[in-house]
Amino acid sequence: MSVAVLTGAGVSAESGVPTFRGAGGLWRQFRAEDLATADAFRRDPRLVWEWYAWRREVVAACQPNAAHRTIAQMEQAAPDFTLVTQNVDGLHERAGSRHVLRLHGSLWTLRCTREGIRVENHEVPLAALPPRCACGALLRPDVVWFGESLELDTVTAALTAARRADLLLVVGTSALVTPAANLPLVTLEHRGRVVEFNVERTWLSDYVDETILGPAAETLPQWWAEYQSSPQGRG
Numbered sequence: 184m185s186v187a188v189l190t191g192a193g194v195s196a197e198s199g200v201p202t203f204r205g206a207g208g209l210w211r212q213f214r215a216e217d218l219a220t221a222d223a224f225r226r227d228p229r230l231v232w233e234w235y236a237w238r239r240e241v242v243a244a245c246q247p248n249a250a251h252r253t254i255a256q257m258e259q260a261a262p263d264f265t266l267v268t269q270n271v272d273g274l275h276e277r278a279g280s281r282h283v284l285r286l287h288g289s290l291w292t293l294r295c296t297r298e299g300i301r302v303e304n305h306e307v308p309l310a311a312l313p314p315r316c317a318c319g320a321l322l323r324p325d326v327v328w329f330g331e332s333l334e335l336d337t338v339t340a341a342l343t344a345a346r347r348a349d350l351l352l353v354v355g356t357s358a359l360v361t362p363a364a365n366l367p368l369v370t371l372e373h374r375g376r377v378v379e380f381n382v383e384r385t386w387l388s389d390y391v392d393e394t395i396l397g398p399a400a401e402t403l404p405q406w407w408a409e410y411q412s413s414p415q416g417r418g
């Protein structure tokens with residue numbers, strides 16, 4: 184039984200991390216699409232870094248919630264399990280998930296714009312804004328911006344997991360950003376079962392096998408407990 188989970192910003196909502204498109208998804212009246220681009224960074228690296236520095240401070244004060252913890256328990260229980268996340272907040276790792284396919288990178292890694300080298304950095308607040316590499320070049324957040332391609336090996340692994348999944352759980356995503364939003368369709372195309380967890384219906388709801396409405400920190404632990412005591416889960 185191959186199980187995969189795809190998460191979006193909604194899985195971190197109850198930890199206090201603002202989602203992108205729901206209430207609170209704005210920062211100084213900017214939309215993510217305005218700031219999460221290479222052009223915005225070229226035009227005003229300080230403004231873009233102020234947004235990321237603010238997000239790092241918000242996330243550093245948040246704790247993983249019961250949905251993150253349930254997904255970490257699933258990884259321990261299911262021999263064939265893959266977690267794919269669109270999130271960059273690192274809360275899955277802090278909840279104990281050990282293998283995380285991070286489609287869009289991480290707030291906690293910086294990348295030199297000249298040499299391309301990556302450095303882990305958990306300074307809150309950042310020592311300098313914008314931060315610079317020892318070589319003098321600007322450091323950028325090591326995230327995938329709109330219009331940038333995802334890391335090929337990460338996307339390939341995520342597509343393979345979606346293709347092989349007998350069961351895919353889609354947790355807290357508006358499914359508006361591609362290629363992540365295509366993963367559930369790959370599972371459906373390969374006759375896997377897809378269960379969506381969200382507080383509202385999305386365009387995916389018409390295609391998936393089941394949509395469970397409610398906050399993921401409540402619905403996912405409840406679903407997991409019922410699944411574990413079902414014949415399927417005990418098998």
Ligand code: BV8
Nearest residue numbers: 191192193196202203204269329330355356357360361399
């Ligand atoms: C690519 C990292 C090839 C940065 C992010 C036109 C021009 C150029 C490109 C495009 C275009 N049209 C389409 C594209 C492709 C584009 C795209 O999809 N754009 C969208 C906006 C239409 N994609 C890309 O550019 C990708 N690259 O395709 O490369 C290419 C190259 C060049 C040109 C074309 C193609 C790169 C996409 C990666 C962008 N980076 N993040 C950062 O974080 O700063 S995306 C960003 O959105 C986050 O990663 C976020 O996770 C992601 C998706 O959003 P969600 O996670 O779904 O969050 P959202 O707020 O939307 O929804 C939250 C959901 O949770 C809601 O449904 C809500 O109801 C629910 N919820 C709330 N509370 C709860 C809950 N659910 C459960 N419980 C709760 N308590």
